[in-house]
Amino acid sequence: MNRKIIVLDTTLRDGEQVPGAKLNMQQKVEIAQQLKRLHVDIIEAGFPASSAGDFQAVQEIARSVGDSVTITALARAVKNDIDAVYESIKLAQNPLIHIVLGTSNIHVEKKFNRSKEAVMQMGVDAVKYAKTLLPNVQYSTEDASRSDFEYLWKTIEAVVKAGATMINVPDTVGFAVPEQFGDLIRRLNERLKNLNENVVLSVHCHNDLGLATANTLSAIKNGAEKIECTINGLGERAGNTSLEEVVMALKVRESFYNSYTDIQTKELLRTSRLVSHLTGLDVQVNKAITGENAFAHSSGIHQDGLLKDKQVYEIMSPEDVGAESMELILTARSGRHAFKNAVEKMGFATTDAADFEQLFGKFLALADAKKEVYDHDVFYLVTSHRTLNE
Ligand code: KIV
Ligand code: ZN
Secondary structure (H helix, E strand, C coil), X not given: CCEECEEEECCCCCHHHCCCCCCCHHHHHHHHHHHHHHCCCEEECCCHHHCHHHHHHHHHHHHHHCCCCEEEEEEECCHHHHHHHHHHHCCCCCEEEEEEEECCHHHHXXXXXXXXXXXXXXXXXXXXXXXXXXXXXXXXXXXXXXXXXXXXXXXXXXXXXXXXXXXXXXXXXXXXXXXXXXXXXXXXXXHHHHHCCCCEEEEEEECCCCCHHHHHHHHHHCCXXXXXXXXXXXXXXXXXXXXXXXXXXXXXXHHHXXXXXXXXXXXXXXXXXXXXXXHCCCCCXXXXXXXXXXXXXXXXXXXXXHHHCHHHCCCCCHHHHCCCCCEECECXXXXXXXXXXXXXXXXXXXXXXXXXXXXXXXXXXXXXXXXXXXHHHHHHHHHHHHHHHC
């Protein structure tokens, strides 16, 4: 039976850490409302201890959209941060405290300058304190992919015994590669399910090597039950796992992953455009799923194939992600089939073969000069050609 994958969107927390992506409270609420329409399971609304503005935004999101979506926010493993999270999310129906603390040697030695045991104890104390406030607590082992496996496991075991209900395994600096990350998740999952089968295993990947989507999918294949991602892959440095990519990979390849999400994929494009508009950060044109060219075809061979049957060159339909339909860009490489289709779509006849050949010659000359030929160009081409020949 297929497994449901829980989707946590962190556009408003990790995504908002991008330089230049400052959002005001109203904009954050607008994005949260759209994330609810998209049917994400959990919204990470911010890092409330970081500023009064962030606190208020998280509170407003919890109040206004927290009726059906789980709301979480980030805390370091310290009482003040946990209190700030609790106070800001407590109005949501299903609030979740998210605690983060590093497990790699470099974090333990350089960031905290404490012994491994002392750092682990900080995590345990933080979870125990959070559990006095709320039943649901997620613990993130920051820099997990660069951590010593046995210490990572000991930490997970200790925080689960202290009451953590979700364990999130971050590839904080995008160091992981798919086979290795999948293997890490498989080993952790085996031990975790023996310890407490109700604890959810989650992953959080960064894209420094362009592998965030691949690592997330590999983790799913190896037992991860929850994924963390952002719209348009926004996030620190090269960004986080792009929600739209993983969701569509699971939809298109459902029988390979035996997994699905509850995401309303027809809302993906609208969400992507909203986030891009409000953050002022453009989506690259060839970005998978939501880029401007994601469903645009310009080569003649492809256009001809698509006009025969869309499946020849399309693995998903544009309508599935909320785009209008595939787009055939007319260029000098477009063949007769694509040009004929464009002319006929405008209501002009193409039955006179000699006349059509002349028209196609004019189209190629125009396409050479202009590079891309739009509907209005085709219209002008046909009407002026027909007037001349009358
Ligand atoms: O990248 C990271 O490790 C994080 C944690 C807070 C989950 O963003
Ligand atoms: Zn992150």
